[in-house]
Amino acid sequence: MHNDVPTGAAGHASSRSLVLDAIRAAGTISRVELTQTTGLTGATISTVVRRLIDDGLVVETGRGESTGGKPRVLLELEPSSRYAVGINLDHAGIHFAISDLGGHIVSSGSLPGAGSENPRAVLTRTWRDVEAALESEGIAREKVLGIGFVSPGPIHLPVGMTFVPPFMQAWADFPLRETMASLSGLPVLLENDATASAIGEYWVGGVEHTTAFGTLFLGTGIGSGVLVNGAVYRGASSNAGEIGHVCVDVAGPACWCGSRGCVEAIAGAGAVVRKAAELGIELPGETDVERFTHLATAAQRGEQPARTLLEESAEVVAIAAQTLANIMDLGYIVLTGPVIALAADIYEPAVVARLKGAFFARLNHRIRVGVSAHADRAAAMGGAALVLHSELAPRRPGPGRPVVR
Amino acid sequence: MHNDVPTGAAGHASSRSLVLDAIRAAGTISRVELTQTTGLTGATISTVVRRLIDDGLVVETGRGESTGGKPRVLLELEPSSRYAVGINLDHAGIHFAISDLGGHIVSSGSLPGAGSENPRAVLTRTWRDVEAALESEGIAREKVLGIGFVSPGPIHLPVGMTFVPPFMQAWADFPLRETMASLSGLPVLLENDATASAIGEYWVGGVEHTTAFGTLFLGTGIGSGVLVNGAVYRGASSNAGEIGHVCVDVAGPACWCGSRGCVEAIAGAGAVVRKAAELGIELPGETDVERFTHLATAAQRGEQPARTLLEESAEVVAIAAQTLANIMDLGYIVLTGPVIALAADIYEPAVVARLKGAFFARLNHRIRVGVSAHADRAAAMGGAALVLHSELAPRRPGPGRPVVR
Numbered sequence: 006m007h008n009d010v011p012t013g014a015a016g017h018a019s020s021r022s023l024v025l026d027a028i029r030a031a032g033t034i035s036r037v038e039l040t041q042t043t044g045l046t047g048a049t050i051s052t053v054v055r056r057l058i059d060d061g062l063v064v065e066t067g068r069g070e071s072t073g074g075k076p077r078v079l080l081e082l083e084p085s086s087r088y089a090v091g092i093n094l095d096h097a098g099i100h101f102a103i104s105d106l107g108g109h110i111v112s113s114g115s116l117p118g119a120g121s122e123n124p125r126a127v128l129t130r131t132w133r134d135v136e137a138a139l140e141s142e143g144i145a146r147e148k149v150l151g152i153g154f155v156s157p158g159p160i161h162l163p164v165g166m167t168f169v170p171p172f173m174q175a176w177a178d179f180p181l182r183e184t185m186a187s188l189s190g191l192p193v194l195l196e197n198d199a200t201a202s203a204i205g206e207y208w209v210g211g212v213e214h215t216t217a218f219g220t221l222f223l224g225t226g227i228g229s230g231v232l233v234n235g236a237v238y239r240g241a242s243s244n245a246g247e248i249g250h251v252c253v254d255v256a257g258p259a260c261w262c263g264s265r266g267c268v269e270a271i272a273g274a275g276a277v278v279r280k281a282a283e284l285g286i287e288l289p290g291e292t293d294v295e296r297f298t299h300l301a302t303a304a305q306r307g308e309q310p311a312r313t314l315l316e317e318s319a320e321v322v323a324i325a326a327q328t329l330a331n332i333m334d335l336g337y338i339v340l341t342g343p344v345i346a347l348a349a350d351i352y353e354p355a356v357v358a359r360l361k362g363a364f365f366a367r368l369n370h371r372i373r374v375g376v377s378a379h380a381d382r383a384a385a386m387g388g389a390a391l392v393l394h395s396e397l398a399p400r401r402p403g404p405g406r407p408v409v410r
Numbered sequence: 411m412h413n414d415v416p417t418g419a420a421g422h423a424s425s426r427s428l429v430l431d432a433i434r435a436a437g438t439i440s441r442v443e444l445t446q447t448t449g450l451t452g453a454t455i456s457t458v459v460r461r462l463i464d465d466g467l468v469v470e471t472g473r474g475e476s477t478g479g480k481p482r483v484l485l486e487l488e489p490s491s492r493y494a495v496g497i498n499l500d501h502a503g504i505h506f507a508i509s510d511l512g513g514h515i516v517s518s519g520s521l522p523g524a525g526s527e528n529p530r531a532v533l534t535r536t537w538r539d540v541e542a543a544l545e546s547e548g549i550a551r552e553k554v555l556g557i558g559f560v561s562p563g564p565i566h567l568p569v570g571m572t573f574v575p576p577f578m579q580a581w582a583d584f585p586l587r588e589t590m591a592s593l594s595g596l597p598v599l600l601e602n603d604a605t606a607s608a609i610g611e612y613w614v615g616g617v618e619h620t621t622a623f624g625t626l627f628l629g630t631g632i633g634s635g636v637l638v639n640g641a642v643y644r645g646a647s648s649n650a651g652e653i654g655h656v657c658v659d660v661a662g663p664a665c666w667c668g669s670r671g672c673v674e675a676i677a678g679a680g681a682v683v684r685k686a687a688e689l690g691i692e693l694p695g696e697t698d699v700e701r702f703t704h705l706a707t708a709a710q711r712g713e714q715p716a717r718t719l720l721e722e723s724a725e726v727v728a729i730a731a732q733t734l735a736n737i738m739d740l741g742y743i744v745l746t747g748p749v750i751a752l753a754a755d756i757y758e759p760a761v762v763a764r765l766k767g768a769f770f771a772r773l774n775h776r777i778r779v780g781v782s783a784h785a786d787r788a789a790a791m792g793g794a795a796l797v798l799h800s801e802l803a804p805r806r807p808g809p810g811r812p813v814v815r
Contacts, residue, residue, distance in 0.1 A: 244739045336647075366646070369647040
C-alpha cells in the first residue's frame with residue numbers, strides 16, 4: 006500500500022482518504038494497525054485521526070487486545086456522520102438512493118422518467134423528492150457529502166451529456182451538473198450508469214481490492230464499468246466501457262450510435278421488445294424497459310417465443326461479456342441493471358457458459374461471474390457510492406483519473 | 411505530477427526513475443526545472459542526480475540561461491551508459507534489437523523462427539547471436555540493463571507462455587524466463603508482442619504522456635496494447651488487450667482459442683492466406699507471414715483477388731479497432747506489426763473510416779490513427795523499450811501493475 010500514498014499538494018486530502026478507507030475496510034482498527042495498513046507514519050496517523058474524530062466521521066470504540074503495554078483504542082466509521090445521494094435519470098424512470106457513510110441505503114425512491122419533459126423541470130421535481138426524503142430521515146443538509154448524478158452515457162464530466170440516445174435529445178448540452186448543483190447547493194458528480202454500477206458493486210458488494218473487476222449493466226442501454234485495484238478505468242474522456250456499441254455482426258441492424266450490428270442494437274431491451282412486436286406479441290407499457298418487464302415475466306412462465314427471444318439476447322450479451330473480459334482481462338464480472346433484475350436466470354448461464362469456453366486467459370486464471378444483489382437499483386446506488394468513493398477511496402494516480410470533484 | 415511520487419519502501423527507486431524519465435523527456439534540463447517537473451524537493455533532486463552522475467547515467471552539459479543569479483547547469487542522459495536488449499520470438503522468425511538508454515536502436519538482427527525446434531536450443535542460438543552483436547558494438551555486459559523477451563501472448567509473467575498457438579506447443583510451460591536468464595546472466599522481462607509494441611511506440615514514437623493510447627498489432631496473430639498516462643493497462647493477469655479473440659461473427663470460423671468468429675480467425679494473416687489458397691492462389695513460403703508477404707505484394711500491384719482479400723481483412727481489423735477504442739476510450743491508436751509493414755495503405759484507411767463513423771465517444775473527443783514507423787520490427791523494439799520503461803518510467807501504482815523486474 007505504500008505506493009498509493011501520494012505526497013505534495015494533495016497529501017493531506019489523500020492521507021485522509023487513505024485512513025478513512027482503511028478504517029471502513031477493517032470495520033474496527035487501531036492506530037498502530039493503521040500505520041501498518043497505510044504505510045503512513047504514526048505522527049501522520051495521529052494528526053489525521055484527530056481531525057476525523059473532530060469532524061465526527063470516526064469514533065473511538067472500546068479497546069482491542071494489547072500486544073503488550075497499554076490496550077489499543079479501536080477506531081470505526083460513524084456511519085450516520087455523513088450521507089451521499091445517488092440519482093439515476095433515465096427515460097424509463099428516475100430513481101434515487103440515500104446512503105450513509107458505511108454504504109447502507111437509508112432511503113430510496115422513484116419518480117416518473119424524464120420523457121420529453123423540460124430538463125430543468127425534471128431536475129426540480131427530482132430534487133424536491135430527494136429533499137423530502139432527507140427531511141423525513143432527519144438528515145441535515147451539511148451532512149450530505151454530495152450528489153452522484155447518473156445517466157446513460159456518454160457524458161462530458163464537466164458539463165453533462167453530450168451525445169444522448171434519440172429519446173433524450175432535450176438533454177444534449179444541457180448544463181446538468183451546474184443546474185443540479187445550484188438547485189441543491191451540493192457538489193455534484195456525474196457518471197454514466199454502467200460505471201456507477203461498478204463503483205456501487207465495489208462499494209457494497211465486497212469486491213476484492215486487487216481484482217480487475219467489471220460490471221455488465223443491462224438497462225435501457227448496455228454498458229460496462231471496470232475497476233482495477235479499486236480505481237475506475239476511465240480512458241481518454243471517461244467514456245470507457247461502451248460494450249453496447251461494439252460490433253458483433255457487420256451486417257447487423259443499424260444502431261442509433263451511427264454504427265451497425267452493435268450489441269445493444271441486437272440484444273438490448275429495446276431490440277428484444279421490437280422483435281417481440283414483429284412476432285405479434287403485444288406488450289403493454291410506455292418504455293422499452295416496461296415492455297421488456299412483461300416479456301420477461303412471460304419468459305419466466307416458460308412461454309414461447311418470449312423465452313427464446315430472451316435466450317437469443319443472452320447469447321449476444323454473453324459475447325459482449327467475453328469481449329469485455331478478453332480486452333480488460335477481468336477476474337470477476339458482475340451482471341446488473343434492470344434487465345438482470347428481471348431475467349438473471351436466463352442471462353447468467355449464457356455468460357458463464359461462454360466464458361468457460363471462450364475467455365482467452367482461462368488457462369492463466371479463472372473468471373468469476375456474479376449477479377448483483379441490487380440489480381434493480383444498481384445505477385442509483387452507484388451514484389451514492391460514487392460520492393463515497395470520491396470521499397473515501399485513496400486517490401490513485403495513473404490510469405483511471407480521479408473522479409472530478 | 412506530485413501524485414505520481416510514491417513514498418515508503420520503493421521511494422528511492424521511484425524518485426530515481428522519475429528523475430531519469432524527466433531528464434529523458436526534456437532532453438536537457440536543470441536541477442531547478444527538475445524540482446518543478448517532478449514535484450520532488452531540491453534536496454531529493456540533488457541526492458538522486460548525484461547518484462545518477464556517479465553511475466554514469468546522466469551527465470552535466472553546458473549551462474542554461476539563468477533567471478538571475480548563477481547560470482544553471484544542464485543535465486542530460488548519457489545514451490551510451492546503458493543498453494537494453496529486445497528479443498521477439500515467433501514461429502515466423504526471431505528478431506532482436508539492442509537499444510541505448512535514449513531509445514535509439516544501435517544494432518538489430520534476425521534468425522530463423524522457432525518452428526518445432528527444442529526451446530532450449532532456440533534460446534541458445536538466439537543468445538549467441540545477440541552476444542555477438544553486443545561484442546561487435548563493444549557493449550560490455552554490465553552496461554546491459556536486461557532483456558525484454560517478447561512472444562505471442564498470453565504469457566504468465568513469472569514463468570513463460572502457458573497457452574500458446576498450436577504451432578508453438580513445445581513452448582507451453584517451458585521455463586522461458588529462467589532459461590533465458592541463466593543463459594545470459596541478465597534480468598529477463600517477459601511481455602506479449604502487442605503490449606511490447608505499445609511500450610515501444612510510446613518510447614520511440616513520442617506519444618503524449620496523458621493520452622489513452624493503444625496499438626493494434628498485426629503479426630502472426632492480432633493483439634493490442636494500451637497505455638494510459640504512461641502506464642501499461644494489464645488487467646488481472648497481464649493478458650489484457652486480446653482483441654484478436656473477440657467475436658465479430660457468432661457463426662464465423664472456429665479459432666484455435668476455442669471460440670468462433672474471432673477477429674484473428676477471420677482477418678489474421680493465416681486466415682487471409684487460407685482464403686487465398688481456397689481461391690487457388692499459390693503463395694510460396696513456410697509461414698503464414700511469409701505467404702502473406704507475397705499476397706500483400708500482389709495486392710500492392712493491384713492484382714485481384716489479392717487486393718480484395720486484404721481489403722476484407724482490413725474491414726474486420728477496423729471493427730477490432732472500433733471495439734478496442736470504444737471499450738478503452740482511446741485518444742490515439744497506432745497500427746503496427748509485420749502485416750502493417752506490408753500493407754498499411756490498405757489497413758489504415760479502413761480503420762480511419764470506421765472510427766470516423768462509429769467511434770462512440772467521437773462527439774467528446776477525436777481519436778487519432780497512426781501507422782508505426784517501425785512496424786516491421788515493432789515487437790523486438792518493444793522488448794528493448796520494455797526494459798527501458800521498467801528502468802526509467804516512474805512506477806505508477808493502481809491499474810497497470812508495475813512490470814515484473
